[in-house]
Amino acid sequence: MGKYNIKRTAAILIIVTIIEKLLGFGREMVIASQFGASGLTDAYNAGYLIPYFIMALLNAGLVNVYAPVFISEMEVDKDKAWDKMNSISTYLMIILFVLTIVGILFSEKIVGFIYSGFEQDKIKITASISKLFFIGVFIYSGSIIEGSLLNCFRSFVYPIISISLLSISTIIWVLLFGGTANINSIAQGYIAGALVAVVMQYIKIRSISNRFGINFKPYPQFARKFFGLLFPVLIATSISQANVFVGRIFASYLPSGSMSYLNYGNKVVELPITLFSTIIATIIFPDIIECINKKDDRKLKIxxxxxxxxxxxxxxxxxxxxxxxxxxxxxxxxxxxMFTSENTINTASALLYYSPTIIMYGCTAIISKIYYSMKDTITLMNISIFTIVLNGVLDYILMRPMAHNG
Known part of the structure; x- marks a missing residue:
C-alpha cells in the first residue's frame, strides 16, 4: 500500500471512528440518563461482561491471527486459502454456539460464582441480562469473523461501521422500550444491531469474492497450525480480560453504582486509545506482516x-x-x-485514575502487532499473566482505602 493510500485510509478511518465513538458515547449517555449509576446498571455491566469475555477472545484472536495466516495462505493458493479459512470459521461458530447454550443454561450459577458480592436479587437480574447478551454476542461473532476477513483486503471501514450499528440499535431500543426499569432493553438493542452488522458485512465480502461461505470439510494439519497460533492469543487475551473481571469482582463488594462508575470512566479513556493507536495499529498491521515475511527490518523499524x-x-x-x-x-x-452530580464526582475520580493507562495501552496496541506478525504469541501470554497477578494484588490492597478508585 502506498503512502497516499495509507494517509487516505487513515483519514477515512479516523472520521468513521469519530462517528462510531460519538455514537458509543451517545449510547452511554442514553443509558446513564435512563438508568443513572445504580444497582441496575451494575447488573448490566456485570451481565454484559461475561459473554463479552468470549467476544473479546474471538476478536483479539482473529484480528491478530486470521490476517497473518490467511494472507500467507493466499500467497500460496488462493482457492485453497478460502476453503481452509471457511472451514475454520465454520467450526469456530459451532464451538461458539455450544458455549452460548452452556452460558444461557447456567448463567445464574456463573453470575453467582463470579460476582459473589451481589445479593440474590441482583444475581437474578444480572443472569437475565447475561442470557440475552450471550445470544447477541454469538450473532456478532459472525460479524467479527467477517471483519477479520475484510481487514485482510484492507477494507477497514465496514468492521467499524458494524460497531456503530450496535450503538445505534441500542440507543433506539432503550429510548423506545427502556422506561426506567427495563434494563434488558440494552441487550435487546444489541441483538438487533448484531443481526444488521452480520448481514451488512456478508454483502461486502461477497462483493470482494464469492468464495466466502460455510465449509464443513476439515483440514486437520491447517487447523493444528491455526489453533496452535490462536491458543496462546486466547490465553493472553483471557488473562488481559481477566484484569477487567478482577476489577468487577472486587467492585461487586462495594456500594451499588461502583461498577458503573468504573464502566463510565473507562468508556471515556477508550476514546483516544481507539481513535489514535488502535486505528494506526490496524492500518500498519498488513504492512508489518509484509515486512516480517520479507525480513525487511529497516522498513519495519520505520x-x-x-x-x-x-x-x-x-x-x-x-x-x-x-x-x-x-x-x-x-x-x-x-x-x-437519572445521572446525578454525585454520580459525576465518583465517575470523574475513576476517570482520573484510569487516565495514565492511555499512553501504556496506546503503545502496546502497536508493539504487540510485531509479535503477532512474527507469530510469537507466547511472549504476550507471559506478559499478560504477570499483569493479571499484579492487578489482583493491587486491587485487593487499594480497594479498602480507595473504594472503586483502587
Missing amino acids: YVNKAIVTTLIFLIPSFAGLCVLNKEIIKLIYQRN
Whole structure:
C-alpha cells in the first residue's frame, strides 16, 4: 500500500471512528440518563461482561491471527486459502454456539460464582441480562469473523461501521422500550444491531469474492497450525480480560453504582486509545506482516517508529486533558436525568485514575502487532499473566482505602 493510500485510509478511518465513538458515547449517555449509576446498571455491566469475555477472545484472536495466516495462505493458493479459512470459521461458530447454550443454561450459577458480592436479587437480574447478551454476542461473532476477513483486503471501514450499528440499535431500543426499569432493553438493542452488522458485512465480502461461505470439510494439519497460533492469543487475551473481571469482582463488594462508575470512566479513556493507536495499529498491521515475511527490518523499524511517535503526539495531550478536566468531561457527557452530580464526582475520580493507562495501552496496541506478525504469541501470554497477578494484588490492597478508585 502506498503512502497516499495509507494517509487516505487513515483519514477515512479516523472520521468513521469519530462517528462510531460519538455514537458509543451517545449510547452511554442514553443509558446513564435512563438508568443513572445504580444497582441496575451494575447488573448490566456485570451481565454484559461475561459473554463479552468470549467476544473479546474471538476478536483479539482473529484480528491478530486470521490476517497473518490467511494472507500467507493466499500467497500460496488462493482457492485453497478460502476453503481452509471457511472451514475454520465454520467450526469456530459451532464451538461458539455450544458455549452460548452452556452460558444461557447456567448463567445464574456463573453470575453467582463470579460476582459473589451481589445479593440474590441482583444475581437474578444480572443472569437475565447475561442470557440475552450471550445470544447477541454469538450473532456478532459472525460479524467479527467477517471483519477479520475484510481487514485482510484492507477494507477497514465496514468492521467499524458494524460497531456503530450496535450503538445505534441500542440507543433506539432503550429510548423506545427502556422506561426506567427495563434494563434488558440494552441487550435487546444489541441483538438487533448484531443481526444488521452480520448481514451488512456478508454483502461486502461477497462483493470482494464469492468464495466466502460455510465449509464443513476439515483440514486437520491447517487447523493444528491455526489453533496452535490462536491458543496462546486466547490465553493472553483471557488473562488481559481477566484484569477487567478482577476489577468487577472486587467492585461487586462495594456500594451499588461502583461498577458503573468504573464502566463510565473507562468508556471515556477508550476514546483516544481507539481513535489514535488502535486505528494506526490496524492500518500498519498488513504492512508489518509484509515486512516480517520479507525480513525487511529497516522498513519495519520505520513503520513502527512513525506509528508510535504519531500515537504519542495525540495521546500525551489527551492524558493531560483527562487529568485536568475529568469532572467537566463527565458532567458534559453523562450528567442528566437519572445521572446525578454525585454520580459525576465518583465517575470523574475513576476517570482520573484510569487516565495514565492511555499512553501504556496506546503503545502496546502497536508493539504487540510485531509479535503477532512474527507469530510469537507466547511472549504476550507471559506478559499478560504477570499483569493479571499484579492487578489482583493491587486491587485487593487499594480497594479498602480507595473504594472503586483502587
